Amino acid sequence: MKHVSVLLEEAVDCLAIKQGGTYVDLTLGRAGHSREILKRIPQGHLYCFDKDATALTESKPRLEEVGTNFTLIQSDFSHFKEELEARGVSKVDGILADLGVSSPQFDDPSRGFSYRYDARLDMRMDQSQRLDAYEVVNHYPFEKLLQVLRDYGEDPDAYRIAKEIDKRRSIAPIETTFQLVDVIKAAKPAKALAKKGHPAKQTFQALRIEVNGEEDALEALLQDGPDLLKEDGRLSIITFMSLDDRLVKRRFASLATVEGSRHGFLRPEEIEEPEFDLPSKKAILPSEEEMAENPRSISAKLRTLRKK
Numbered sequence: 025m026k027h028v029s030v031l032l033e034e035a036v037d038c039l040a041i042k043q044g045g046t047y048v049d050l051t052l053g054r055a056g057h058s059r060e061i062l063k064r065i066p067q068g069h070l071y072c073f074d075k076d077a078t079a080l081t082e083s084k085p086r087l088e089e090v091g092t093n094f095t096l097i098q099s100d101f102s103h104f105k106e107e108l109e110a111r112g113v114s115k116v117d118g119i120l121a122d123l124g125v126s127s128p129q130f131d132d133p134s135r136g137f138s139y140r141y142d143a144r145l146d147m148r149m150d151q152s153q154r155l156d157a158y159e160v161v162n163h164y165p166f167e168k169l170l171q172v173l174r175d176y177g178e179d180p181d182a183y184r185i186a187k188e189i190d191k192r193r194s195i196a197p198i199e200t201t202f203q204l205v206d207v208i209k210a211a212k213p214a215k216a217l218a219k220k221g222h223p224a225k226q227t228f229q230a231l232r233i234e235v236n237g238e239e240d241a242l243e244a245l246l247q248d249g250p251d252l253l254k255e256d257g258r259l260s261i262i263t264f265m266s267l268d269d270r271l272v273k274r275r276f277a278s279l280a281t282v283e284g285s286r287h288g289f290l291r292p293e294e295i296e297e298p299e300f301d302l303p304s305k306k307a308i309l310p311s312e313e314e315m316a317e318n319p320r321s322i323s324a325k326l327r328t329l330r331k332k
């Protein structure tokens with residue numbers, strides 16, 4: 025299954041690549057972005073992370089077509105700082121993260137990411153981890169389940185859905201994606217079911233985020249990423265959900281703002297320059313053409329932070 029990279033040129037351009045630089049792709053997927061980065065660093069090195077073993081095995085030959093100056097690391101990127109330090113890397117010229125699920129993960133019926141195919145409730149990017157969607161749906165206490173559906177799915181019917189799940193699972197476990205879709209449909213009022221879009225979309229999104237610890241990973245990236253940048257280094261992040269874009273936007277804005285300048289009582293010489301700036305104040309969005317060709321790109325937003 026093919027993965028069409030989103031904002032490919034734009035994201036790689038935003039890194040303002042230096043030929044001999046050290047770069048990190050935190051979300052290798054099928055190496056679309058990594059291949060482009062590798063092409064531009066004949067004397068540099070690229071570290072590629074993914075927690076899905078398939079992403080690494082599938083991407084290796086694709087990267088080897090371009091060069092051998094790369095290292096594959098199978099790990100959750102929330103540990104990227106330690107993983108790089110263990111390889112003697114403490115500062116880098118650029119970091120890219122293209123968040124979320126890849127098309128090969130989403131379109132593989134057996135992985136249980138999609139409400140379009142019937143499969144066991146799974147949704148693990150890292151297939152060796154214990155927590156899966158079955159566990160969240162069938163064994164999370166009601167309050168915790170509700171919080172996941174509410175916070176990560178932002179579904180106005182989260183309470184009704186959590187209640188219906190709780191009722192059904194007390195009779196028999198909810199085993200499959202289609203069983204879960206039925207539960208969601210039973211929980212939603214007719215008015216909500218008549219709306220555009222699949223009624224299970226937000227619940228599936230919420231479960232996926234929880235199973236894969238996606239919010240924790242993004243928090244870790246926003247915390248550690250900026251510290252790892254060399255002078256003129258860049259951190260570029262592509263998000264697909266408003267939840268994630270809000271986090272990125274706020275963190276980047278606060279890093280690029282002079283704290284002191286907000287207080288009118290500081291003299292100009294007392295104001296410390298921020299260490300970072302934003303090469304583009306607004307998020308970069310896919311072109312009309314890209315959105316028409318690849319509907320997955322429609323909600324994408326790219327933001328970049330630069331260490332001065």
Ligand SMILES: C[S@@+](CC[C@H](N)C(=O)[O-])C[C@H]1O[C@@H](n2cnc3c(N)ncnc32)[C@H](O)[C@@H]1O
Nearest residue numbers: 029051053054055056057074075100101122241
């Ligand atoms: C949207 S795809 C990236 C596609 C890639 N840029 C390309 O052009 O082929 C996201 C990839 O990141 C991986 N991923 C997502 N969150 C991760 C995390 N916290 N740690 C490691 N890998 C992660 C997923 O397994 C998936 O393969």
